[in-house]
Amino acid sequence: MTAATSTVERTTRASRVGAVFGALLLAGxxxxxxxxxxxxxxxxxxxxxxLVLAQMWNLLAGYAGLVSIGQQAYLGLGGYALIVxxxxxxxxxxxxxxxxxxxxxxxxxxxxxxxxxxxGGYFAVGTWAVAEVYRLLIANMSVLxxxxxxxxxxxxxxxxxxxxxxxxxxxxxVGLAAIAVVYLYLRSRRGVGxxxxxxxxxxxxxxxxxxxxxxxxVYLIAxxxxxxxxxLIYLNLLRISPDAAFSINWTAYTIxxxxxxxxxxxxxxxxxxxxxxxxxxxxxxxxxxYMILLGVLAVVTMMRYPQGLWGLxxxxxxxxxxxxxxxxxxxxxxxxxSR
Amino acid sequence: MAWLDTVVQGVLxxxxxxxxxxxxxxxFGVMRLVNLAHGDFSILAAFLxxxxxxxxxxxxxxxxxxxxxxxxxxGYALQRLVLNRLLGRGILPAVLVTFGFSxxxxxxxxxxxxxxxxxxxxxGIETASLALGGGLAVGWFSLLTFALAVVLLAALQLLxxxxxxxxxxxxxxxxxxxxxxxxxxxxxxxxxxxxLSLAIVAIAGIVLGIRTTFTFASGPDRLLFxxxxxxxxxxxxxxxxxxxxxxxxxxxxxxxxxSPGLGVLTGHLVFLAVLLLRPSGLFSKxxxxx
Numbered sequence: 259m260t261a262a263t264s265t266v267e268r269t270t271r272a273s274r275v276g277a278v279f280g281a282l283l284l285a286g287x288x289x290x291x292x293x294x295x296x297x298x299x300x301x302x303x304x305x306x307x308x309l310v311l312a313q314m315w316n317l318l319a320g321y322a323g324l325v326s327i328g329q330q331a332y333l334g335l336g337g338y339a340l341i342v343x344x345x346x347x348x349x350x351x352x353x354x355x356x357x358x359x360x361x362x363x364x365x366x367x368x369x370x371x372x373x374x375x376x377x378g379g380y381f382a383v384g385t386w387a388v389a390e391v392y393r394l395l396i397a398n399m400s401v402l403x404x405x406x407x408x409x410x411x412x413x414x415x416x417x418x419x420x421x422x423x424x425x426x427x428x429x430x431x432v433g434l435a436a437i438a439v440v441y442l443y444l445r446s447r448r449g450v451g452x453x454x455x456x457x458x459x460x461x462x463x464x465x466x467x468x469x470x471x472x473x474x475x476v477y478l479i480a481x482x483x484x485x486x487x488x489x490l491i492y493l494n495l496l497r498i499s500p501d502a503a504f505s506i507n508w509t510a511y512t513i514x515x516x517x518x519x520x521x522x523x524x525x526x527x528x529x530x531x532x533x534x535x536x537x538x539x540x541x542x543x544x545x546x547x548y549m550i551l552l553g554v555l556a557v558v559t560m561m562r563y564p565q566g567l568w569g570l571x572x573x574x575x576x577x578x579x580x581x582x583x584x585x586x587x588x589x590x591x592x593x594x595x596s597r
Numbered sequence: 598m599a600w601l602d603t604v605v606q607g608v609l610x611x612x613x614x615x616x617x618x619x620x621x622x623x624x625f626g627v628m629r630l631v632n633l634a635h636g637d638f639s640i641l642a643a644f645l646x647x648x649x650x651x652x653x654x655x656x657x658x659x660x661x662x663x664x665x666x667x668x669x670x671x672g673y674a675l676q677r678l679v680l681n682r683l684l685g686r687g688i689l690p691a692v693l694v695t696f697g698f699s700x701x702x703x704x705x706x707x708x709x710x711x712x713x714x715x716x717x718x719x720x721g722i723e724t725a726s727l728a729l730g731g732g733l734a735v736g737w738f739s740l741l742t743f744a745l746a747v748v749l750l751a752a753l754q755l756l757x758x759x760x761x762x763x764x765x766x767x768x769x770x771x772x773x774x775x776x777x778x779x780x781x782x783x784x785x786x787x788x789x790x791x792x793l794s795l796a797i798v799a800i801a802g803i804v805l806g807i808r809t810t811f812t813f814a815s816g817p818d819r820l821l822f823x824x825x826x827x828x829x830x831x832x833x834x835x836x837x838x839x840x841x842x843x844x845x846x847x848x849x850x851x852x853x854x855x856s857p858g859l860g861v862l863t864g865h866l867v868f869l870a871v872l873l874l875r876p877s878g879l880f881s882k883x884x885x886x887x
Contacts, residue, residue, distance in 0.1 A: 383824040550704045550705055
């Protein structure tokens with residue numbers, strides 16, 4: 259018998275190096291509170307929040323082909339859920355963060371029933387319109403402070419340092435969980451189905467993938483992650499208002515991060531978030547020019563390098579830190595024997 | 598009588614919304630593209646009118662004659678230089694690129710004109726009104742806007758139904774690839790459609806600027822109202838778009854009458870109700886919303 263043997267590889271050298279590097283980074287982040295640098299910790303929380311938003315939007319647009327321009331709906335709802343749960347219902351404010359994700363899902367279900375009637379470009383505008391509806395509804399509710407918003411009071415009795423450290427660790431956990439969930443989901447059987455749906459709806463449907471349920475699940479996961487992030491952001495900021503929480507800018511930042519970093523890859527949003535933060539530090543004094551530059555960068559990337567920064571690197575050096583595919587290695591029998 | 602007045606104001610406002618909606622629906626009909634910067638282009642046109650009216654000491658209504666062709670050229674260039682290069686790559690790149698333009702235009706306007714609100718002043722016509730008897734009066738300018746919307750829609754209907762380019766638009770709408778095989782230059786055709794779309798929305802933007810104040814951030818709301826008018830009326834129906842605009846306009850004025858902060862929200866809610874009860878709109882030619 260001279261049949262070649264084949265093995266299916268699901269890890270790459272980069273993913274093993276990445277795992278080591280990631281573990282080191284995580285150790286560093288876990289030790290950060292020892293420095294007692296509150297400003298630095300707040301910045302890491304903000305960075306993680308944007309990273310999670312980006313991962314969730316990437317899952318929607320890059321993997322399920324659902325281009326939502328209305329994710330700020332779930333960010334705002336999550337933020338307000340935190341205030342209501344912690345201040346009005348007496349729930350522990352840190353426990354309220356995951357519950358805010360659940361609240362976002364509760365709103366996402368009926369919303370999906372409406373916006374899933376649209377496809378492509380009209381889905382984008384439809385999700386945007388629904389986000390405006392949530393903003394205006396909350397801006398008209400006197401219990402929620404109308405247009406002026408509210409302040410999170412439940413954390414006042416806590417020592418400032420306790421609040422900052424717990425918020426920081428909570429953010430780390432949310433960030434890690436978001437990456438892990440997306441990674442494991444994409445590597446799973448359902449993940450393969452999802453990517454098939456993105457590539458061709460009719461073809462995947464004919465192979466037995468339930469297109470509607472696949473998209474709905476992704477939409478709900480994204481709402482959960484985005485809602486939790488909204489709660490995290492306002493646990494960090496303490497002051498919420500409808501105009502800020504439901505601002506389209508959240509989605510604009512998210513889109514620019516994902517497009518510049520690399521749409522449809524897990525590494526892209528991470529690279530994009532780092533680039534976004536660096537640019538923001540450099541261009542802090544230039545006001546609107548910062549957004550103009552980001553917009554131009556995103557347009558040029560979409561036109562010339564749709565694979566984004568990470569995609570360019572991955573193509574050039576064939577590196578995949580988060581391999582979601584399966585690679586078949588065929589080896590000749592004698593070669594296999596000599597190993 | 599106060600309520601009748603509110604409804605009449607709403608109907609006339611609907612004419613303006615139809616102006617915003619027509620260009621959006623034309624582009625979607627011809628190439629299945631949704632221009633997320635549609636509203637921002639109309640505000641850009643209004644700012645251009647402010648600048649030309651000031652520089653040449655013109656009446657803003659005359660500035661229209663200059664700004665509308667400029668916006669048509671901008672539309673043609675946008676399509677040929679940017680959007681046509683994304684054809685065949687699915688809907689996602691084009692949607693994201695137009696969203697990028699939306700952010701670029703807004704921040705460009707903010708940087709150039711600051712966040713102050715602006716208004717176009719055509720010298721009296723915007724406040725003149727016509728008494729209809731029984732205490733009912735309508736603004737001349739609102740009436741003119743509505744008439745303009747009707748005339749433009751009729752002209753567009755004629756163009757699409759009875760001209761060579763209209764035939765090409767319809768052919769591209771039905772099946773772009775086959776249209777190309779029949780000798781239609783799709784790239785040029787899409788360029789013309791975008792030029793027409795931005796020309797119409799430039800008119801809408803200038804009319805808006807005469808009716809009310811606007812800022813760099815007024816664009817997204819115009820996009821949403823246009824979209825809602827299109828969906829309420831039903832895709833592919835020009836007169837449906839006018840009815841959609843009127844329903845939205847009436848919902849907003851009635852809502853605002855109930856409580857000043859509720860106008861826009863009531864419009865959105867009526868849109869959602871129509872979407873829930875008649876997903877394909879009131880006068881749709883196609884069975885499916887996509």
